[in-house]
Amino acid sequence: MSRRKLVFIVNPRSGVERNKQVQQAIDQIIDKDLYEYEILHTQRAGHGEDLAREAAANGVFAVVAVGGDGSVNDIIRGLYGTGTALAIIPKGSGNGLARALQIPMKVEKALQLINRGKTEMIDIGKANGKIFASNAGLGYDALICKKFANSNRRGLAIYSWLVTKYMWLYRDRSWTIRVNGEELKRKAFLINVANGTQMGYNFKIAPDADWTDGLFDLVIIRKFPKILGGLLAYRMFDGSLLNSRFVERIRTDRVEVSAPDLKWMQTDGDPVSCAETVVFEMLKGVQKVIIP
Template sequence: MIFLFAINPVSGGKAKTDWETGIQNHFANSPHRAELFYLDGKTDKITFPRKLNELKPDRVVAVGGDGTIKFVAEQLLGTGLPLGVLPAGSANGMARELGIPPDVEGSLNVLTNGVLKSTDLISVNDKICLHLADIGLNAQLVRHYQQNNLRGKLGYLRGVINVLQKRRLLRVDINRGEDCIPRAAFMIVLANARMYGTGAVINPDGDPFDGQFEVVIFRRLSFWEILKLFWLYKPFDPKKIEILPATSVTIETHRRAFFQIDGEYEGQVMKLKADIQPGALTLIVPGEA
């Protein structure tokens, strides 16, 4: 088989030398072939599809964090090509969800010895979400984090404190078709999985293979609870959240709200339209997953 590795050189703020060396060593005595493609963040939407057409790989692998996985997945929709993941980013939430080992050799072994599994996506305002999308406090934190180019746990804590001082309650109407629910919340998450890339669990029963997603409503957020969730990565108190299963939902806000998908800030919105796309993407996962 031909494996095409899409490498994000700046994902996680670290060089990918160890990953590149690991890929080369892993395939040195293998019947399979590895091709490396470096993303530049500027021309990828043109050059990466061109590379796919020229090489015609059997499997494609995203080397980076959740943002890199999302970009590569978008290019593979409708092709039937399986997507593998090497968790080389600062946020590797999807890799954690799939049970992919964090080390180089362990994750490479999954690519050649793992199994193929059809995975759900969420279509949110005509964009795809593999993992988690949200409006409110976390999206505001993502915006602050990206605008100020913060790094590391200390940078994240600074971002949490800054955003916490500016937090505002959202008033929303949540329509799942059969009901319309008014709510007041600091944050609302559309969850195709269980946890954020940091490891903070916000949707304990989430499953990207079950044909549905969850609407997670954070009704209360104290300073300590935010630190526990976003900095210490502890599970949130289930008594202070509400979880609604859905296959389709429309969320309308009474004022513009910060919005993010899979760790990428998408601007401010007053309406979200989300639908599940069952089995839309084929992933390479560990055999025991």
Template sequence: MVFLFAINPVSGGKAKTDWEDGIHNHFDNSPNKAEFLYLDGKTDEEELKKKIAQVKPDRVVAVGGDGTIKFVAEQLLDTDIPIGILPAGSANGMARELGIPADVEGSLNVLTNGVLKPTDLISVNGEICLHLADIGLNAQLVKHYQQNNLRGKLGYLRGVVNVLRKHRLLRVEINKGDECIPRAAFMIVLANARMYGTGAVINPEGDPFDGQFEVVIFRRLSFWEILKLFWRYQPFDPRKIEIFPATSITIETHRKAYFQVDGEYIGRVTQLKAEVKPGVVKMIVPQPVTA
């Protein structure tokens, strides 16, 4: 098989030398073939389509974080070509969700020995979301993090402090079709998965293969509820963090809200329209563990 690796050189703020060396070593004595495309953030869409037409890959692999996976998935939606992941970003939430190892050799083994699994996505205001989209607090943090070119845990902490100092509650109406729910919230997450790349579990029952997504409403910021994000077996207090399933939803905000999808800041919005697209992406995932 031919594997095309779409490498994001700046994802995670680190050079991808180890990943590139690992790919070469893995494929040197393999019947499979590796092709490479280096993303530059300018002509990526055109170049990826051109490369796919040229090499006709059996698999395309996103080498980067959640934003890189989102970009690759967008280009492959109508091609029936499966997507693989090498988790080389600063936030690797989707890789973690799918059980893909964080190390080079482990994730490469999944590429060549894994199985294909139809995976849901959420269409949100015309953007595709494989992992998590949100408005409010976290989206504002993503904007601050990207605009100030922050890197690493210290940069993330600086961003948190800055955003918490400025953030205000959002007043929203959430339309589920059969009812309209008014809420005041610090942020609202549309979750196709369980956790952020930090390991914070915001949606304990999340499953990217179940044909639905969850709406997670952070109504209050509580130390104990935030602690539960990292302590998976503790149920949330619904007066503080409320969760309900949906297949489509509309959210109206009373003022412009920061909006991000899969770790990429999109802009400020007053409306979100979201709908699940069941099983439209083929992901390469680890072989199921058998007893």
């Protein structure tokens, strides 16, 4: 039986020594009887998308994203519309996509998962035509993603500091939401359109979201007393966010959200400029992913 082909796409920003460790682990753990493989490194923003598209055109079995949520999102954009599977070696900060898919955080265990080769077709979302896999958001979470992207530091400590600082500084917006045949008006802190369960660092924005049900979990965190911000953050960690009286969840496969002077959204943790109206659309079962 001929061996399947893997292409590993590595984001070199994680550091030379860490990349050497990843390459050594790949060489030691990947089953050579099942797979042949090559390891490529991105050289610029968006390069992962180009490399993934080229790999898919060459008929590889899977492209393995070695990096964080931004790297994974790039590769999904390159794989969209092809039959090539996605696999993930989490090497980013939040790793929301990998955590939501229950991909092990340890490189060795993630590689063993690839050896098993179990796949599933998952849903993908579009926000004004831009692909996202885990979630997209407007309001406060888009602001945090923008501030985090502009920070020279990474990790939970800086993320938590930004969350706390801007919780007090951020002003709630008035939103118009068109969903399931209704037009809703909401004064809200943030609006998140979730396909997966979390935003990274185990912050669960939609604890019971399902990658395969063809529906988004539209999560609206309405205006709340800022003194309760810590409690809401804790609810994200323990998976009880939807029990808060300030949180509303609607399931849908399409939603349109508008706000005056809206300029930014986030898709899989990356800040993206946007129009004052954003249309979110579900694409059911379009991406093959290697899963536990």
